[in-house]
Amino acid sequence: MNSILGSWADKFRPHPDGTKLPPHHGHCLGCGPDNPHGHHLVVQRRGEEVHAVYRFSERHMGAPGIAHGGAVATVLDDLFGFLLYLTGTPAVTRQLEVRYDAPVILGTAYELAARVVRDDGRKLFVEAEMAEAGGTVVATASALFLKVDIAHFDRGAPPAPVDPD
């Protein structure tokens, strides 16, 4: 666990505009490349925003052909986690609100963007949207992240071995 956190802490360094940002860690549900159940989100810095393009697949189905709302929330929450590389401090989600404006269709490419709207002491207020290529917004999210010391994560148990099934 400490090596995972150590490598995560290393990532709080300046990331040039336009570059791909590193995953939070290999097994992160949102972006970890080694998590077979994860979304494998790939995120780029654009100015003071973070951007991604994402397609939900059959693994994320709620109603037939439509992404589960929890899966959509996971992706938006994880996208917010990339803003921490820009603010330079670890933080965790205290409150997350998602507005589902239209069904998120499996297999469709959606563009996601997130930004910090207010940085107030320990509190980071963030917002994001997910839109079709033409610009129609299908979901928006706002969240409060609270900044924490890296010791916050010591409370987690070591990751269990990954079951490929």
Ligand SMILES: CC(C)(COP(=O)(O)OP(=O)(O)OC[C@H]1O[C@@H](n2cnc3c(N)ncnc32)[C@H](O)[C@@H]1OP(=O)(O)O)[C@@H](O)C(=O)NCCC(=O)NCCSC(=O)Cc1ccccc1
């Ligand atoms: C540690 C803490 C977050 C905060 O505890 P404490 O230290 O005891 O904090 P305290 O309660 O003292 O509040 C501090 C200040 O905040 C204020 N305030 C509070 N609420 C609200 C509100 N709704 N609205 C407005 N303000 C509010 C409160 O009044 C106070 O203000 P004050 O200072 O008096 O002006 C604890 O609740 C916790 O562990 N929660 C679980 C978090 C967790 O597991 N999240 C999921 C995993 S992360 C993830 O998945 C995403 C991710 C992905 C990838 C990478 C990274 C991230």
